[in-house]
Amino acid sequence: MNRVASDDAPDWRPAREWEPLDSACGRFEQEWREGKQPDLATYLEQVASNLRGPLLRELVGIDLEWKAIRKIPADVAE
Amino acid sequence: MTGSVTNWIRLLQAGDTGGAQPLFNRYFELLVSRCQAQMSGKPPRAADGEDVAQQVLASFFRQATEKRYPDLKDRDSLWKLLLTIASNKAKSLIKQEGRDKRGGNKVVGENVLAGSHSVEGWNIDLEMGDEPTPETVASLNELLQGLYASLEDPQLRQILELKLAGYTNLEIAKEMNCSLATVERRLRRIRDLLTERWGTLGENR
Numbered sequence: 001m002n003r004v005a006s007d008d009a010p011d012w013r014p015a016r017e018w019e020p021l022d023s024a025c026g027r028f029e030q031e032w033r034e035g036k037q038p039d040l041a042t043y044l045e046q047v048a049s050n051l052r053g054p055l056l057r058e059l060v061g062i063d064l065e066w067k068a069i070r071k072i073p074a075d076v077a078e
Numbered sequence: 079m080t081g082s083v084t085n086w087i088r089l090l091q092a093g094d095t096g097g098a099q100p101l102f103n104r105y106f107e108l109l110v111s112r113c114q115a116q117m118s119g120k121p122p123r124a125a126d127g128e129d130v131a132q133q134v135l136a137s138f139f140r141q142a143t144e145k146r147y148p149d150l151k152d153r154d155s156l157w158k159l160l161l162t163i164a165s166n167k168a169k170s171l172i173k174q175e176g177r178d179k180r181g182g183n184k185v186v187g188e189n190v191l192a193g194s195h196s197v198e199g200w201n202i203d204l205e206m207g208d209e210p211t212p213e214t215v216a217s218l219n220e221l222l223q224g225l226y227a228s229l230e231d232p233q234l235r236q237i238l239e240l241k242l243a244g245y246t247n248l249e250i251a252k253e254m255n256c257s258l259a260t261v262e263r264r265l266r267r268i269r270d271l272l273t274e275r276w277g278t279l280g281e282n283r
Binding site: 014015018021022058065 | 255256257258259260262263264266267270271273274
């Protein structure tokens with residue numbers, strides 16, 4: 001039941017993986033908070049390749065929320 | 079200290095949520111201890127007692143501010159009420175997890191400590207009575223100190239505190255001026271950190 005569902009979406013993630021993920025997400029959100037519109041790709045480049053999938057999912061969630069707050073249309077192609 | 083508890087109850091019943099935090103601080107560890115002590119038959123797992131205690135207090139605070147407990151007057155009646163709620167919550171948890179285990183469904187919810195605990199053979203029978211012994215409370219304090227110490231990031235601690243105090247994820251997001259996605263991510267991070275430390279993820283990890 002608790003086995004890893006896929007490489008990108010485990011039921012459980014070790015602290016050493018959470019640290020870069022959470023840190024990148026925190027910086028990404030801080031940019032939004034400061035009125036900027038951060039670039040997803042820039043952040044993805046900052047983590048190891050095995051964390052890019054999970055980071056992308058996290059960033060997209062934050063991105064969509066802030067775009068909704070700022071009334072910026074979400075670009076599906078992006 | 080009985081007077082303090084009585085005052086906190088009055089505040090809460092008057093809709094003043096300022097009474098919630100001291101009550102939470104006082105009773106959370108006592109409840110965890112009681113729930114944990116009563117869950118026998120399997121090696122102790124910290125999150126189970128905490129799950130129940132957190133739900134009990136969240137339920138109590140919600141209902142107390144809605145004036146659902148007009149007869150609640152003092153520390154003794156509060157403790158008995160909390161134990162009654164705890165007993166019901168524990169039984170409900172056992173039933174829920176029994177269903178999940180049989181159905182193979184993952185437990186999903188807002189509970190930060192939610193996990194997939196095997197509960198077969200557990201004997202839940204919370205008894206009404208006096209507060210736990212000082213020894214039990216001391217060992218519980220040690221456990222909780224370890225739990226908070228494992229969360230070095232003050233933001234993670236704040237999220238956990240708000241969650242345990244019964245805030246919804248959305249309320250936490252507003253309180254902390256961040257996105258809901260961030261609250262949910264950090265709750266998952268907390269769960270994983272606690273799991274890593276306390277080993278509550280289950281046999282299949």
